[in-house]
Amino acid sequence: xxxxxxxxxxxxxxxxxxxxxxxxxxxxxxxxxxxxxxxxxxxxxxxxxxxxxxxxxxxxxxxxxxxxxxxxxxxxxxxxxxxxxxxxxxxxxxxxxxxxxxxxxxxx
Amino acid sequence: xxxxxxxxxxxxxxxxxxxxxxxxxxxxxxxxxxxxxxxxxxxxxxxxxxxxxxxxxxxxxxxxxxxxxxxxxxxxxxxxxxxxxxxxxxxxxxxxxxxxxxxxxxxxxxxxxxxxxxxxxxxxxxxxxxxxxxxxxxxxxxxxxxxxxxxxxxxxxxxxxxxxxxxxxxxxxxxxxxxxxxxxxxxxxxxxxxxxxxxxxxxxxxxxxxxxxxxxxxxxxxxxxxxxxxxxxxxxxxxxxxxxxxxxxxxxxxxxxxxxxxxxxxxxxxxxxxxxxxxxxxxxxxxxxxxxxxxxxxxxxxxxxxxxxxxxxxxxxxxxxxxxxxxxxxxxxxxxxxxxxxxxxxxxxxxxxxxxxxxxxxxxxxxxxxxxxxxxxxxxxxxxxxxxxxxxxxxxxxxxxxxxxxxxxxxxxxxxxxxxxxxxxxxxxxxxxxxxxxxxxxxxxxxxxxxxxxxxxxxxxxxxxxxxxxxxxxxxxxxxxxx
Numbered sequence: 001x002x003x004x005x006x007x008x009x010x011x012x013x014x015x016x017x018x019x020x021x022x023x024x025x026x027x028x029x030x031x032x033x034x035x036x037x038x039x040x041x042x043x044x045x046x047x048x049x050x051x052x053x054x055x056x057x058x059x060x061x062x063x064x065x066x067x068x069x070x071x072x073x074x075x076x077x078x079x080x081x082x083x084x085x086x087x088x089x090x091x092x093x094x095x096x097x098x099x100x101x102x103x104x105x106x107x108x
Numbered sequence: 109x110x111x112x113x114x115x116x117x118x119x120x121x122x123x124x125x126x127x128x129x130x131x132x133x134x135x136x137x138x139x140x141x142x143x144x145x146x147x148x149x150x151x152x153x154x155x156x157x158x159x160x161x162x163x164x165x166x167x168x169x170x171x172x173x174x175x176x177x178x179x180x181x182x183x184x185x186x187x188x189x190x191x192x193x194x195x196x197x198x199x200x201x202x203x204x205x206x207x208x209x210x211x212x213x214x215x216x217x218x219x220x221x222x223x224x225x226x227x228x229x230x231x232x233x234x235x236x237x238x239x240x241x242x243x244x245x246x247x248x249x250x251x252x253x254x255x256x257x258x259x260x261x262x263x264x265x266x267x268x269x270x271x272x273x274x275x276x277x278x279x280x281x282x283x284x285x286x287x288x289x290x291x292x293x294x295x296x297x298x299x300x301x302x303x304x305x306x307x308x309x310x311x312x313x314x315x316x317x318x319x320x321x322x323x324x325x326x327x328x329x330x331x332x333x334x335x336x337x338x339x340x341x342x343x344x345x346x347x348x349x350x351x352x353x354x355x356x357x358x359x360x361x362x363x364x365x366x367x368x369x370x371x372x373x374x375x376x377x378x379x380x381x382x383x384x385x386x387x388x389x390x391x392x393x394x395x396x397x398x399x400x401x402x403x404x405x406x407x408x409x410x411x412x413x414x415x416x417x418x419x420x421x422x423x424x425x426x427x428x429x430x431x432x433x434x435x436x437x438x439x440x441x442x443x444x445x446x447x448x449x450x451x452x453x454x455x456x457x458x459x460x461x462x463x464x465x466x467x468x469x470x471x472x473x474x475x476x477x478x479x480x481x482x483x484x485x486x487x488x489x490x491x492x493x494x495x496x497x498x499x500x501x502x503x504x505x506x507x508x509x510x511x512x513x514x515x516x517x518x519x520x521x522x523x524x525x526x527x528x529x530x531x532x533x534x535x536x537x538x539x540x541x542x543x544x545x546x547x548x549x550x551x552x553x554x555x556x557x558x559x560x561x562x563x564x565x566x567x568x569x570x571x572x573x574x575x576x577x578x579x580x581x582x583x584x585x586x587x588x589x590x591x
Contacts, residue, residue, distance in 0.1 A: 022460075031469070031470060045490050056499060059308045103449055
């Protein structure tokens, strides 16, 4: 049975970086505690021998019966109009009307 | 305990539409009545986040004009409804219960809502919910909690707390919610109303702000099983805008609803009646099962052996998918953008940090962790394998029985603040509901009794994929036997 990896402060920092979240240090401590509690609980999945089991990412794997073909979800590859640009830009925090404006990507 | 809020009962869909057709009621009166209810009680309940007074009254007037002209009325003509704030409606705000979407106005309408509007329903406004549908108590809303109309010191359940409370408080005849791990059924149970979990793919997810794409469902709440079935009949069906929506034909959900349970084989899984189940919930649910047996159903024990692994499986898969789905909230195209940032990376981090609440951040972190290099096989892949085992449990069970009966939640509504310090305690509230989301099957929660202090208790009826008609038939029997 595999040992549960405990989450260290460094792990929380790494994961927060990946998730583009900037945690305050107080938050970070709390998150570390919570993640450990949850992952300890999740570790019980290791009680099951799943070596012969195919992972199931989607229910549609088993829903596809004789009445539906795999192509039922496909559509014709034809361009059509999408959302109205003005409506979309109206919701943007900063825009020149055509593009979304953001701070520079790279610090020089 | 406040019962004044519950004193008012709205008509059923049939009663309202009959009245509108005959001219004894009008859609405008019905809408005004609901807005009055909201004005009177929603300062306490807080079910609604935004109201659509003008739009609703205009639509209601259109329906009344059709009725006066003697025209045929669409299937939900004049029915006042609320929409959970995770579903987008052109012309109304959509916050998903989060500050990160404060002020956001979507440029399109969710298919399920469009179908309701085309069917003549009158959309009163957007309903409060846990932030990004993450929660079991509606205490994670960035705009304040919803209170249970049966006892305003208690939670309505979550994440569709506003959807459940609005029906219970007579503010809407029916509402739409979403259910990823129990978020329709559990609030239905806590609020004493009917809540439906349609089969995965039965109702389009186009326009539903995504939490976990392989688990999310859109579904109705109503005061009666019949009304819930009617609403499902309107919103169900294939949608080319949702690649996961099913082409399975939509039956008439009312056709078999009054057939009763005589001769039906109904399963009871011992795994759902073990440790952790509140004795009053056990009593109410077992008494209901006994009534079904007396009404002619054959009650059969049926094991779902992997049940105890459902919550950990769910919290790996749901959070992993959520971490991907919530990556789009970055301050670029919509929603909150943190001020005074000078690089793109800083803007992303500060916007997300400033806009997301604690539970959302916790789940994003957990989801990112289980998908990250070195952990993917141990957690995410493992969970997907267990998911298949859980699903196979149900497929085997449905070879033996037509529907499965369980409690919806392990307890009646708990007090506000009772579980907010311990995420695990909150997650365990989902223990009976997450299995159906993982397996893709359908279900309904129907009120079946009350605790000694008058808190509602719901029984959950689970059906096979696309077995909603069977589930409604059993639900209707429960409703009649519990009257």
